[in-house]
């Protein structure tokens with residue numbers, strides 16, 4: 439049986455799940471807990487060195503890493519071109535990756551500076567213990583920041599949103615490549631770090647707050663409205 443390991447609130451996992459659902463691929467889902475879940479993920483991947491990240495899809499035919507690969511796998515399983523032409527989508531996915539990397543660094547730094555968000559990162563514990571554990575949680579969050587800091591570029595999230603706006607204007611169809619497909623899913627994920635969707639499963643409200651970017655929300659209401667318009671395409675039974 440196909441198994442997806444991911445983080446429910448992560449834009450990369452959300453991209454992968456949207457693509458799998460849209461293609462009608464059946465899979466079990468398991469939530470990944472950074473650091474604590476890493477040894478078992480490494481065991482499953484048989485990878486002892488180098489970085490590991492989620493989402494990862496385990497199929498009978500092998501392992502598929504990363505949201506783009508998982509989406510391409512989903513399209514292959516569907517056996518049609520409902521997610522679009524992946525050679526053309528790659529261009530847009532690179533823009534999404536660059537923007538999301540910058541957003542992640544901003545979010546991780548916001549969490550490191552927010553006691554309530556740090557507490558939410560832990561399993562439920564008696565509240566007097568929480569402040570004692572905060573320095574350990576903060577160190578773990580800072581390690582996550584270091585792991586991905588080389589991908590950070592100030593302004594890259596905003597630049598990616600500007601590219602999305604231009605792409606939609608040039609296309610004139612409401613979709614980046616003329617009809618709904620993975621390019622839209624991938625770029626839509628940029629908005630997870632502007633105003634998270636109400637159904638996003640965060641560990642708590644402090645996390646949701648850290649993912650929000652009010653300045654970008656004020657600048658890009660048109661893109662938030664565009665995302666709302668993609669809602670019919672989220673259904674597993676979608677057949678457009």
Ligand SMILES: N[C@@H](CCC(=O)N[C@@H](CS)C(=O)NCC(=O)O)C(=O)O
Pocket residue numbers: 445448450451472473490491492493503504505506535542585
């Ligand atoms: N290019 C990858 C990026 C995946 C990624 O950045 N995953 C992060 C999500 S925040 C992750 O695994 N974080 C947890 C960790 O590194 O332990 C994709 O498209 O899936």
